Amino acid sequence: MSRVLSVLLAVAVMAASGCSARSSSGVPAAVADAQTAVRVKTALVNHESLGTLPIDVQVRSGVVTLDGTVRSTDDVESARTLALGVAGVARVESRLQIGDPDSLPPAGNLPSGSRHAPPSAGGASTVQGNRRPVSGSPRLPALAPRPEEGPLRLVGLGASVRVTRPSEATLGGALAVGPLLRLRPRNGMGPAIAFNWTNTEIETGPAGRPGLAAIQLRPVMAGVEYGVVRGRLAVGASAVGGYSFNRLAVDTARAGQGRAIAVGNSFAWRPGAVLWADVTPRVGINVFGGYLFARPKVTFASDASIATERVNAGSVVVSVGVAYWIF
Incomplete structure (x- = not known):
């Protein structure tokens, strides 16, 4: 009987440990990814030339995915370098497109599932393998607001x-x-x-x-x-x-x-x-x-x-x- 109880206890411990993956610091992986996403987004919006660009940040297991529209290849490299220098980032993947950010509609008018839509809840990545988030899934605002771009011009x-x-x-x-x-x-x-x-x-x-x-x-x-x-x-x-x-x-x-x-x-x-x-x-x-x-x-x-x-x-x-x- 005691042997059966020991086996059941070991199985329960293994199941519990498998249900809550943690980072090396002891913080749950989802929380660590959200914290990393906030740090990366904050670094981007505080950057002189990148701060006004519509760049979304997604993080999964320390891998940062940058998505949005920038003005030049220099902006792409600056964003990658800036994100890579943030604590907790293991690798940076870029899906940034080169175009005219000023011609994009406001974030609130973007269709659900758009490539410029903000990251999902908590900022953790919703990318699984090479698949994009399912169209129609709920989306939340970006992790950090974009800085003010001057007056309303009324x-x-x-x-x-x-x-x-x-x-x-x-x-x-x-x-x-x-x-x-x-x-x-x-x-x-x-x-x-x-x-x-x-x-x-x-x-x-x-x-x-x-x-x-x-x-x-x-x-x-x-x-x-x-x-x-x-x-x-x-x-x-x-x-x-x-x-x-x-x-x-x-x-x-x-x-x-x-x-x-x-x-x-x-x-x-x-x-x-x-x-x-x-x-x-x-x-x-x-x-x-x-x-x-x-x-x-x-x-x-x-x-x-x-x-x-x-x-x-x-x-x-x-x-x-x-x-x-x-x-």
Whole structure:
């Protein structure tokens, strides 16, 4: 009887030891793999060039598998070297692909089983042999969050320099500096706000006399824009309209008959195209070209009479500006 009990006890001990594999340090293998995965992921997100890349980490029995998209072969080697230097890593296998990480959809929009999906529960590898995880299996977020990539890019404020070329031969173009407001670029239709402030010289008034003044158009316009975003670059075509608060800059140093003495406010609208480029996470460059339509009433005076007429102040507008993403 005692011999039977001894055999049963030995079998129970062997079964228990087989049900819980442990590492050499006495920690269960699954826990050790999860700890190693956390250390590798933390090292990656803290790296200067790898921190913003969508790299997933899976660990099984000390073997690290890196999966995701990087920009170059140098990034692949950097990731492998960095992971291999982490304590608890025995070997590193790379499934990293070279491409454009900025064109990938957010992690939350990836289909289950995607090659860019984050690792499974606890960060331990779900790779068995050469098989990938079964499509449709539950997935949990990455072991460590990706670092912040700057502001949300909702609203950018700045200034731009504009050059105009009026369509009327009696008017002349001039430089103008005005505010620049940039809304977040998006693919497809979206809102647009524009302040295409311009200066237009009145070179000739009624009866061919010098106008001796400049019309300063200060429109505030809103409308729609259709955009296409590719990484840091965005292009768009827009149509906006609104009200222009106009003023007249009179040349008081010269006198003349038939000179402009007053200008009224008017409606304005413009179609145009824009190119936007993010040069840093918070600063971008805006290049714009379009045509501004406006016909304000201008009053001209001479010794004999005062006359008011509409002036076609429409002009081609080209501008270059810089904006800062405030949030």
